[in-house]
Amino acid sequence: QLQESGPGLVKPSETLSLTCAVSGGSFSSSRYYWAWIRQPPGKGLEWIGSIGSGGTAYKPSLKSRVTISADKSKNQFSLKLSSVTAADTAVYYCGREEGVNEHRIDYWGQGTLVTVSS
Amino acid sequence: SSELTQDPSVSVALGQTVRITCPGDSLSGYYASWYQQKPGQAPELVMYGENNRPSGIPDRFSGSSSGNTASLTITGAQAEDEADYYCNWRDSSGTYMIFGGGTKLTVL
Numbered sequence: 001q002l003q004e005s006g007p008g009l010v011k012p013s014e015t016l017s018l019t020c021a022v023s024g025g026s027f028s029s030s031r032y033y034w035a036w037i038r039q040p041p042g043k044g045l046e047w048i049g050s051i052g053s054g055g056t057a058y059k060p061s062l063k064s065r066v067t068i069s070a071d072k073s074k075n076q077f078s079l080k081l082s083s084v085t086a087a088d089t090a091v092y093y094c095g096r097e098e099g100v101n102e103h104r105i106d107y108w109g110q111g112t113l114v115t116v117s118s
Numbered sequence: 119s120s121e122l123t124q125d126p127s128v129s130v131a132l133g134q135t136v137r138i139t140c141p142g143d144s145l146s147g148y149y150a151s152w153y154q155q156k157p158g159q160a161p162e163l164v165m166y167g168e169n170n171r172p173s174g175i176p177d178r179f180s181g182s183s184s185g186n187t188a189s190l191t192i193t194g195a196q197a198e199d200e201a202d203y204y205c206n207w208r209d210s211s212g213t214y215m216i217f218g219g220g221t222k223l224t225v226l
Contacts (some may be wrong), residue, residue: 037161037217044220045153045161045204057214093160102167102206103215104151112209 002094002109010088010116020109027075033097035055035105036068036079038090044081046090050097051077084116091098122205122218129224130195138221140188140205148208150188152181152208155202164203165190192223200225 006018019037019043026032033052039045049058057065058066070077081088091113095105122142130136140150144220149168153161165181178199180191188207192199207219 024158033217044202045155045206045217047215047217049214059214067215080177097215099166100148100208101214102149103206104163104166105153105161105206106163106166106172108162111160 002096003105004092004094004109004112006040006092006112006114008113008115010084011118012085012116013083016079016084016088016114016116018079018094018112018114019076020078021076022072022096023075023101026096028072031098034068034070034077034097035097035106037093037108038088039111040085040090041085048081052097059103072092086116088114089116090114122207122216124203124205124218124221125223126219127222130149130192130226131226132197133194135191135193136195136223138190138192138203138205138223140190140207140218142205142207142216143187148212149183150181150190150205150207152190153204153206154199155204156200161204188225195223197225199223 001023003021010016030053033050035050036048065082067080091111093111094109096107151166154164155161169181178193202220204220
């Protein structure tokens with residue numbers, strides 16, 4: 001299971017910070033990567049980035065503002081998105097990625113809505 | 119690499135067959151994955167790899183790919199299949215993932 005947590009309201013220009021708690025024992029496995037995906041209201045899904053044994057990967061257009069980190073001792077990983085604007089308002093999901101050629105996100109959190117507003 | 123362009127909406131009569139497509143870059147060696155999302159819910163994986171269904175996904179869902187296009191086929195669509203469907207693909211450099219814009223499936 002994956003569960004997102006963090007503030008639901010962030011002011012413009014500030015940093016959005018979310019955490020995803022992973023239960024079930026797979027977080028320590030090098031088989032998986034751990035991803036953040038977001039969905040603006042009424043719009044489609046956008047992959048933000050992921051972290052795993054090989055390091056991190058980010059969507060190029062967000063790379064300058066995104067940091068994903070992991071805390072194995074707490075079985076959780078985190079997202080930081082800096083200099084947010086209203087365009088960053090979205091439901092943010094965390095997910096478990098598996099596979100390279102047959103990549104998939106096989107487990108998703110329920111999502112958490114983050115609104116950017118003053 | 120380019121974003122993945124899906125048809126914004128597709129409709130199918132109850133019990134008929136529908137194919138949802140996802141054209142992308144030339145991505146030899148990589149396969150798309152497909153996600154179903156119903157209103158107010160998180161996406162759910164329904165297809166990945168050459169034609170792999172996660173446990174619990176009905177066998178009316180199948181996947182295929184040809185050249186630069188991946189397809190999700192629902193054979194005998196049911197009312198509960200009405201949802202948004204998203205494809206997801208590794209970019210041609212292999213370094214990050216891209217989602218398609220999504221296809222809203224209506225079952226008539």
